[in-house]
Amino acid sequence: MLESKIPDGPLEDKWRYYKEHAKLVNPANRRKLEVIVVGTGLAGSSIAASLGEMGYRVKSFCFQDTPRRAHSVAAQGGVNACKNYKNDGDNIFRMFYDTIKGGDFRSREGNVYRLAECSASLIDQAVAQGVPFGREYGGYLNNRSFGGVQVSRTFYARGQTGQQLLLGAYQALMRQVHLGTVQLFARHEMLDLVTIDGKARGVIVRNLDTGNIERHGAHAVILATGGFGKIYYLSTLAMGCNGSAIWRAHKKGALIANPSWTQIHPTSLPQSGEYQSKLTLMSESLRNDGRIWVPKNQDEKRLPNQVPEEDRDYYLERRYPAFGNLSPRDIASRAAKERIDAGYGIGPLKNAVYLDFSRAIKEQGEPKIREKYGNLFRMYEKITGIDAYKEPMRISPAAHFSMGGLWVDYELMTTIPGLFALGEANFADHGANRLGANSLLQACVDGYFIAPYTLGNYLADEIKTPTIDTSQLAFDSAAARVEGQLRALMSIGGKLSADHFHKTLGKILYDKCGLSRSREGLEQAINEIKALRQQFYEQLYIPGGMAINSELEKAGRVADYLELGELMCYDALTREESCGAHFRVEYQTPEGEAKRNDRDFSFISAWEWAGSHNPPVLHKEPLKFEFVTPTVRSYK
Amino acid sequence: MHIRLKIWRQENSQDAGRMQDYELAAVDPDMSFLEMLDMLNEQLLGKGERTIEFDHDCREGICGQCGVMINGRAHGPLKNTTTCQLHMRSFAEGEVIYIEPFRATAFPVKCDLKIDRSALDRVIQAGGFISVNTGQAPEANSIPVGHGVAEAAFDAAACIGCGACVAVCKNSSAALFTSAKITHLVLLPQGEVEASERVRQMVDQMDAEGFGHCSNTEACEAECPQQISVLHIARMNWEYNKLQLLKT
Numbered sequence: 001m002l003e004s005k006i007p008d009g010p011l012e013d014k015w016r017y018y019k020e021h022a023k024l025v026n027p028a029n030r031r032k033l034e035v036i037v038v039g040t041g042l043a044g045s046s047i048a049a050s051l052g053e054m055g056y057r058v059k060s061f062c063f064q065d066t067p068r069r070a071h072s073v074a075a076q077g078g079v080n081a082c083k084n085y086k087n088d089g090d091n092i093f094r095m096f097y098d099t100i101k102g103g104d105f106r107s108r109e110g111n112v113y114r115l116a117e118c119s120a121s122l123i124d125q126a127v128a129q130g131v132p133f134g135r136e137y138g139g140y141l142n143n144r145s146f147g148g149v150q151v152s153r154t155f156y157a158r159g160q161t162g163q164q165l166l167l168g169a170y171q172a173l174m175r176q177v178h179l180g181t182v183q184l185f186a187r188h189e190m191l192d193l194v195t196i197d198g199k200a201r202g203v204i205v206r207n208l209d210t211g212n213i214e215r216h217g218a219h220a221v222i223l224a225t226g227g228f229g230k231i232y233y234l235s236t237l238a239m240g241c242n243g244s245a246i247w248r249a250h251k252k253g254a255l256i257a258n259p260s261w262t263q264i265h266p267t268s269l270p271q272s273g274e275y276q277s278k279l280t281l282m283s284e285s286l287r288n289d290g291r292i293w294v295p296k297n298q299d300e301k302r303l304p305n306q307v308p309e310e311d312r313d314y315y316l317e318r319r320y321p322a323f324g325n326l327s328p329r330d331i332a333s334r335a336a337k338e339r340i341d342a343g344y345g346i347g348p349l350k351n352a353v354y355l356d357f358s359r360a361i362k363e364q365g366e367p368k369i370r371e372k373y374g375n376l377f378r379m380y381e382k383i384t385g386i387d388a389y390k391e392p393m394r395i396s397p398a399a400h401f402s403m404g405g406l407w408v409d410y411e412l413m414t415t416i417p418g419l420f421a422l423g424e425a426n427f428a429d430h431g432a433n434r435l436g437a438n439s440l441l442q443a444c445v446d447g448y449f450i451a452p453y454t455l456g457n458y459l460a461d462e463i464k465t466p467t468i469d470t471s472q473l474a475f476d477s478a479a480a481r482v483e484g485q486l487r488a489l490m491s492i493g494g495k496l497s498a499d500h501f502h503k504t505l506g507k508i509l510y511d512k513c514g515l516s517r518s519r520e521g522l523e524q525a526i527n528e529i530k531a532l533r534q535q536f537y538e539q540l541y542i543p544g545g546m547a548i549n550s551e552l553e554k555a556g557r558v559a560d561y562l563e564l565g566e567l568m569c570y571d572a573l574t575r576e577e578s579c580g581a582h583f584r585v586e587y588q589t590p591e592g593e594a595k596r597n598d599r600d601f602s603f604i605s606a607w608e609w610a611g612s613h614n615p616p617v618l619h620k621e622p623l624k625f626e627f628v629t630p631t632v633r634s635y636k
Numbered sequence: 637m638h639i640r641l642k643i644w645r646q647e648n649s650q651d652a653g654r655m656q657d658y659e660l661a662a663v664d665p666d667m668s669f670l671e672m673l674d675m676l677n678e679q680l681l682g683k684g685e686r687t688i689e690f691d692h693d694c695r696e697g698i699c700g701q702c703g704v705m706i707n708g709r710a711h712g713p714l715k716n717t718t719t720c721q722l723h724m725r726s727f728a729e730g731e732v733i734y735i736e737p738f739r740a741t742a743f744p745v746k747c748d749l750k751i752d753r754s755a756l757d758r759v760i761q762a763g764g765f766i767s768v769n770t771g772q773a774p775e776a777n778s779i780p781v782g783h784g785v786a787e788a789a790f791d792a793a794a795c796i797g798c799g800a801c802v803a804v805c806k807n808s809s810a811a812l813f814t815s816a817k818i819t820h821l822v823l824l825p826q827g828e829v830e831a832s833e834r835v836r837q838m839v840d841q842m843d844a845e846g847f848g849h850c851s852n853t854e855a856c857e858a859e860c861p862q863q864i865s866v867l868h869i870a871r872m873n874w875e876y877n878k879l880q881l882l883k884t
């Protein structure tokens with residue numbers, strides 16, 4: 001059933017071979033073909049603009065008031081590309097290997113190689129669009145190294161790389177809107193996928209301004225709706241991020257792969273109170289100069305600067321001497337949680353660790369540190385009121401990135417023909433852990449350089465299909481179902497807010513399907529989520545009417561999260577090994593490190609929806625390693 | 637903290653709208669301004685009342701969606717700060733806080749504090765881009781750009797499109813927004829080719845959307861969360877005038 005469609009042959013020829021043999025659609029026919037793109041982040045904007053340029057008729061949707069606010073805008077650190085501009089030995093194979101290894105050997109070789117292969121063109125594309133990347137004094141592009149790799153391959157635009165890449169893609173999209181090839185629907189939320197004869201043929205969306213339910217038909221549908229890490233409620237994600245689009249598609253038959261692999265980022269700001277709505281990320285680059293520690297003494301009362309060296313536990317340096325404060329995200333997050341759980345956490349809620357710059361300031365001087373991280377220190381002070389030049393920052397792990405998502409084949413097509421998933425919404429490329437700066441890359445590459453070919457290959461067989469008539473039965477029933485769901489939510493008439501349920505779910509998931517998992521905890525979580533879901537349908541209250549109503553929007557998203565959360569637990573439960581972001585306490589080495597089991601778990605878990613009252617069905621796509629040998633990831 | 641709020645309530649774009657009083661006790665000074673609104677909404681919901689609609693998403697100061705007028709200032713009392721990055725510790729115990737939507741003819745109110753800023757998208761559609769199709773880009777280092785130039789382009793490109801500049805301008809001018817994009821693109825060699833077409837179309841679109849003219853009061857720069865400089869407006873005018881001169 002799961003045909004990954006990776007072309008045969010040597011790694012370096014696979015994508016070229018695919019492109020040489022992909023079917024084409026001639027320009028006259030493109031004008032007759034319609035494509036729906038849901039999402040205007042890097043993945044959505046780049047594919048919508050590219051298809052518009054090629055002459056397809058495109059409809060672009062997002063729930064924000066303008067495409068430019070998609071969550072890609074928040075990415076700070078940078079985007080990877082192997083240009084070897086530093087002459088330090090970077091090349092496609094090395095980048096491929098770092099990514100495969102970083103993902104703990106749980107991704108497909110063919111996909112990852114292609115990601116590395118296309119990375120250089122992305123920088124070219126972005127520069128041509130006017131993205132103001134950092135430059136050397138001679139006018140050439142600068143880059144730096146990031147997250148545990150030994151070469152410089154991360155391009156950046158100050159601490160706002162995502163913003164600038166997104167503006168480039170957004171401007172390309174706006175140009176197509178002006179030319180009339182793309183129709184824009186901001187403040188529209190996709191609430192269902194319409195399939196006809198097994199193929200994706202359109203979507204049902206809610207106009208968030210009027211409350212109207214609209215039908216849109218197309219020859220193919222692309223979901224580029226980003227990650228669902230907001231399911232934990234407290235996360236680094238924007239408030240509106242959701243899993244609804246992929247979840248509704250899942251219920252229409254699209255498989256979801258590896259849903260429990262959520263990256264927990266080590267350097268976020270800690271939760272400071274119950275009211276808190278999000279955790280702000282501090283760029284990982286801070287770990288280049290900051291040292292992470294907790295007091296050796298459980299009930300340390302002294303202020304951090306008064307704690308002498310001998311009473312501090314620099315636990316990353318202690319446990320991972322080779323990488324120390326720069327160890328990969330999964331390792332650093334888990335080590336922090338271990339200390340916090342053991343009772344050494346700091347701050348009023350004892351839920352954080354220190355990130356200390358005092359040594360760097362002493363050695364390099366404050367101006368140097370200010371030059372490197374000034375904007376981050378300012379941001380930190382704005383949020384916490386603390387001056388991090390004078391006392392250490394408080395940081396803590398936070399949910400950040402979904403490695404899982406809709407299962408897609410090499411063409412980025414889901415198990416529903418004509419339904420494609422791009423960017424963070426698909427599961428591809430990152431395995432069990434994502435290396436820093438690879439996600440912006442994946443979102444862009446999917447949209448600019450992969451889907452334009454693979455979509456053409458699919459659409460070539462659709463040129464005889466007339467414009468999709470949205471008065472067909474399939475649209476009627478999908479629209480009726482959506483309206484029924486919305487009315488049902490509105491009429492529960494309980495006492496509790498959607499946020500209440502979201503926070504409760506988030507806490508269950510964080511404790512039991514977060515940084516570490518156990519069989520017992522996951523089984524409990526499944527039961528707790530089931531009970532919470534039942535309570536949701538009895539106790540939810542949504543004030544207001546059917547038009548502009550944020551509470552209704554939230555409720556719909558939480559309803560989906562309550563189902564997706566359960567699936568995440570099933571996924572984590574069946575994977576009886578530890579790998580990347582997934583740490584099962586039963587499977588660890590005597591030193592407390594993750595213990596992978598390649599013999600039994602070298603596969604992608606793809607889940608099928610079996611109805612509300614049945615457990616999901618697991619399908620396995622075996623991972624073949626032809627070109628690299630999985631090794632133990634050691635950062636000691 | 638105990639605070640009193642006067643908040644703009646408006647059912648929809650037809651409704652006349654009015655200020656309404658609310659009170660909140662036990663506000664934590666570490667709460668962000670939007671978390672304070674969340675708290676108020678939770679209480680309204682508990683009483684079965686319609687919650688206050690406001691725009692926001694990233695809550696990180698970067699998406700540009702959260703702007704409101706707070707005590708008559710765009711994004712509130714702090715300099716260069718978005719509403720979501722403002723914290724309750726910036727207010728005094730017992731203070732009365734006025735919260736209203738950004739107001740401009742080109743930004744119609746949709747509901748409560750939610751407004752329609754799609755006019756800014758249409759200004760970008762009119763020419764705020766470099767016309768390059770996917771797949772035709774030359775090798776990136778074949779277009780060297782001096783460090784200083786790239787940094788200056790970045791300073792302009794950093795605009796988050798929040799609309800505060802329009803809201804604080806007595807003429808509701810979008811000159812800061814538009815000129816920032818013009819400067820960003822014209823400084824770069826890639827963007828220079830289309831410079832004159834771009835400035836003409838974007839300025840015309842700005843007028844067509846009902847934004848006013850710039851009369852150099854510079855309130856926009858003072859309230860901009862990204863510290864976008866009014867010098868870009870001078871550049872926009874210069875580019876525009878150059879175009880007029882060359883035409884005749």
Ligand SMILES: Cc1cc2nc3c(=O)[nH]c(=O)nc-3n(C[C@H](O)[C@H](O)[C@H](O)COP(=O)(O)OP(=O)(O)OC[C@H]3O[C@@H](n4cnc5c(N)ncnc54)[C@H](O)[C@@H]3O)c2cc1C
Pocket residue numbers: 038039040041042043044061062063064067069070071072073074075076077078079080161162188189190191224225226227236237238242244245281400401422423424425436437438439440441443
């Ligand atoms: C704080 C932060 C910092 C990061 N820093 C980095 C970094 O430095 N480097 C890096 O490589 N990665 C980074 N990442 C990850 C990276 O930003 C994301 O993975 C990537 O931008 C996702 O892009 P996307 O296009 O897939 O989705 P998004 O940009 O999230 O876009 C999703 C789009 O889908 C739309 N949408 C969603 N659901 C619906 C629906 N139901 N109906 C209609 N529209 C919908 C939204 O409106 C939006 O337009 C960071 C992430 C965060 C949160």
Ligand code: FES
Pocket residue numbers: 691692693694695696697698699700701702703718719720721
């Ligand atoms: S919510 Fe994004 S800038 Fe405030």
